[in-house]
Amino acid sequence: MSSLPDFALSECPAPAPAADTTRVGLIVPSSNTTMETELPELFRRQTEATGHRYTFHSARAGMRRVNPEELRAMVGKAADCAAAVSDADVEVIAYACLVAVMAQGPGAHIQAEAVIAKAAAENGRPAAVTSSAGALVRTLRSMGVRRVSMVTPYMRPLTQMVCDYVTGEGFEVVDAIALEVADNLAVGRLNPENLPEIARGLKRNGVDAVVLSACVQMPSLAAVQCVEDEIGVPVITAATATAFEIFFALGHRPAIKGAGSLLSGVWPRQAGSLAV
Incomplete structure (x- = not known):
């Protein structure tokens, strides 16, 4: 019968203090397989550079095929997803489907971000909000x-x-x-x-x-x-722009290598609006 090996508690890495960790919320299509890999990889590189840690917490909205009907239905679920992911007490929420928002017509990112911010606030967990379209x-x-x-x-x-x-x-x-x-x-x-x-x-x-x-x-x-x-x-x-705005919302300067000049820290984010 096998058993777990003995080890000293000192061999386990100590968790970072809560103040050094930021929770990031994502709203993604149910069929998305990329945003939850590329963003954590970008923020892992940021952690290597700065020591600050990030965790990601997702809500999923049904969408399999990229067509107007499914995109419209996905946007209709944004408020429910925002309330759900805000339960994790995230500091920022990113709506991660560019075309779903843009398919709703000119300037749709402004309304989409406002809907998400309102839902999170009404759930008692307000957060800054961006969207890949707006970002x-x-x-x-x-x-x-x-x-x-x-x-x-x-x-x-x-x-x-x-x-x-x-x-x-x-x-x-x-x-x-x-x-x-x-x-x-x-x-x-x-x-x-x-x-x-x-x-x-x-x-x-x-x-x-x-x-x-x-x-x-x-x-x-x-x-x-x-x-x-x-x-x-x-x-x-769309992903690096979303990461850029997440950093802006958090007041963190990006310091990421190998992902283009945008996230290297050479492009300071100018003052602009994010939904809160």
């Missing part, structure tokens, strides 16, 4: 970006809708490549090693930045730094 446009604005090219996993009509949304926020979309993957689980299986070659196909003349993944489900973290190094302009993703 993307606010981050581009705070970086002084005017012209941008993008890669999306969406079908062409949804990609055009994202382009129209970004254009409506005051940016010029020079080019957008649509990978046309409708199943959200399949989006999560896309190989980020293919992104450098895909990015080479973008029209980039005169762009101020490239959005390598306008979707938090499309894996991209492994490619961000190498694409930025190759093309010589800032490269961001």
